[in-house]
Amino acid sequence: MGTNLDALTTLFTEFYYWVTVVFMFLIHVGFCMYEVAASRRRNHIHTLMKNIMIIPLVTVTFFFFGWWIYFSFTNGPYLFEGKGLNFEAASFARPWDPAMGTNLGDHITGVFWAAFLLFSWTAASIVSGSVIERIQSGAFWVLAVVIGSFAWIIDASWGWHWDGWMVKVLGYHDAYASGVIHAIAGGFALGVLMVLGPRLGKFRSDGTPRDIPPHNPWLVTLGLFMIYTGFWGFYAACNVPIISPEVIDGQITGATWTATNIYLAPTTLSAITFNFLMSLSGGLMAAYVVSKGDAFWTFSGGLAGIITASAGNDLYHPIQAMFIAAFGAWAAYKLHYWVERKFKIDDAVGAVAVHGYAGVIGLLICGFMLWGQPSSPYEGYAAINPLGMLIGAIIMFGVLGFLPGYIVAKILNGMGVLRVPAKVELEGLDFESDQAYREAIADVVSAEHALVK
DSSP: OHHHHHHHHHHHHHHHHHHHHHHHHHHHHHHHHHHHHHSOGGGHHHHHHHHHTHHHHHHHHIIIIIHHHHHHOTTTTTTSTTOOOOTTTTTTOSTTSGGGSOOTTOSSHHHHHHHHHHHHHHHHHHHHHHTTTTBOHHHHHHHHHHIIIIIHHHHHHHHSSTTOHIIIIIOOOOTTOIIIIIIHHHHHHHHHHHHHOOOTTSBOTTSOBOOOOOSOHHHHHHHHHHHHHHHHHHHHHTSEEOOSOOOBTTTBOSSOOSEEOTTSOEEOHHHHHHHHHHHHHHHHHHHHHHTTTOHHHHHHHHHHHHHHHHTTTTTSOHHHHHHHHHHHHHHHHHHHHHHHHHHOOOOTTOHIIIIIIHHHHHHHHHHHHTTTSBSSSSTTOOBOOHHHHHHHHIIIIIIIIIHHHHHHHHHHHHTTOSBOOHHHHHHOTTHHHHHHHHHHHHHHHHHHHHHHO
16 A cells, blocks of 8 residues: 555655646746836837847756756855755756656656756846846847756755754745745846936936836736636645655654645645635736736735745745735835836836845845744754744845846957947847838838839
8 A cells, every 4th residue: 555655656756846836837937028008119029039039048057067956055155054065965967867857767857857847047147037128138148047947946855944043044935936936037137227227207307216117008907817727836836746645854754644835844735726826816916006006016015925925935824915915015015116216227017126126025024924834844953943043044045146246247348249239229139120021021012013014
């Protein structure tokens, strides 16, 4: 019977992750729709291609070294027990290992790798939206690889792995990635934006910002609803499904759980369904009120609400999740416009606020709301606490987010490859494509007229 249960667990887990990966693909579809809708017509093709090429570039680099980093870097800055890189734990994650290929004896590695890969795409896409209409494609693709296959997966190894040093030492808890994806991506985007500068015409001569509204609010709406749907799959992918009452690494025994969170603590899909929908609702309502019914910020506020509550949504009551989400959406809106006015930061889609500020706020709230709760089911790990979550937020947003984004953008800017020339920005980044399209159409029309004659 035990053998049958183990086999059923394996098959169920394989299919479970495969389904969540398909759902999460909608996040990237949504980001593509959303960014194209937010950009002006003269920049559509560039905006779309910039985001689409995240898929092959991050996928290949994540296969070659990103996945290995997740298992190798759990000891972080070598503060915990004096350990260094965990080569033994990552021995199966090298690109030439049998688990990383066609192997009928391994049903799990490929789909689990794909789930993390989709998280990598998400991190890179968050940055993509903030920098539209002025960044060179090649420069962005370098930045996408840096965050998608290096920076975010280091923070996942530190704070989103059951053996991560931040979980053990700090009591860091981030069940659905307020920090390990959203705060780091927001911080990374802010670092890039500080070097990249605003779009031409964004700020008046007196320094006050102009509103550059999305050209197609309907497509923005559809894109964000795609992201909501994919984010629901993202929540499921952050769990580890189990249907067997077997012991998990010597810690969980007795009952049959439907899932554990990323730290291998018991949870259920029912619990996260309550909290996901209540978070979304709290964020939407608060954003509608604070933005006075602005459609763009109302829909974005729903996302900010989910992100704010995500750190503790495995343990919050649904009513807690709703109010935490509402506060996060309100704060993200206010902070976006304050930073824009004060520091002249042109974040085209509010990504730094919706993902970065909301993610940091979510981590800080989690530290207080879940103070004293175990960060993990393993004995000897630090409990969740405000100081540990504050340090974690600084590491996620600042150390692994802002600093790499700023430094790499500075290097690219020094090489003269970060930003498109002003002439290109004014004519539109699709100028050459549009010219070729018009010439092709003119050629077809000419040929048709010749046939008629």
